[in-house]
Amino acid sequence: MRVGDHVVCSFIPACGKCRYCSTGQQNLCNEGKNAGIGILMDGTFRFHDDNGEDLGGLCVLGTFSQYAVVSEWSCIRIPKDIPFEVASLVGCGVPTGWGSAVYAAGVRAGQSVVIYGAGGVGSNAVQGARFAGGKNVVVVDPVEFKRDMAKVFGATHTFATAKEAHDFVVDTTHGQLADHAIITVGILHDEVIQNALNVVGKTGQVTITAVGNGTLKVHAGMLIGFQRRVQGAIFGGCNPLYDVPRLLGLYRSGDLKLDELVTRRYRLEEINEGYQDMLDGKNIRGVIIHEH
16 A cells, blocks of 8 residues: 555454455454454554543544554555545445345345344345345334335335234245345344244344344254254455455446435534434434544
């Protein structure tokens, strides 16, 4: 990289040398261990409070700061014609959702997919499922605005409740149930896991991307008898150095909607309002614009 290059910062660094990077699993890079505490690879912090105490930048980035020192392992060079506010989306939420459908779930042409939660991650799971050829891409979300937007991103059917979605899947598949359920809700909980397990049929897979306090409480027979699978996913199974440019290429060709994800733009001092809008279900994605 050179001075002046445009980059996207990946929420998981990729060292390129560890076992996981070298086997095409950059989303599991060993250096991701620092994401929670924000310490750089040389053992130093670059954020400090007024008393000089070290502060960690989330994901070793700290993107709510106008200026930051980050590792080269977190930087992915991108074309200069891509607007920064669009490029920022592919550092986390877009590949996490898109990859959850395309890689972690492995959606194939003609399959039925149920996606729980249609926010910034779930909307991209919808895009991934449709891009992979999903026939029925069903979205469950209690917020009407998010259900409406899910149709923009390729959802074929949307429902406010898991029961409505389940009844539809039973009817449209003649009782065979769905091939995939992808969980991308804001906070993972037991009920959504159970709903997802109930909606997939034989050889069906539940992919859990959401995080929270949900626990897997299932009788083994429910998995064994139907050969169901439960798969966890981080970053959607994407490889940052490969998939970020790939997704931007799909955007440039018109095959991936990114502009439509941005519901509102905020100044840095409006960050609390942005969080509240997110909690109130008003945004698919809010983007902070740093003023120069």
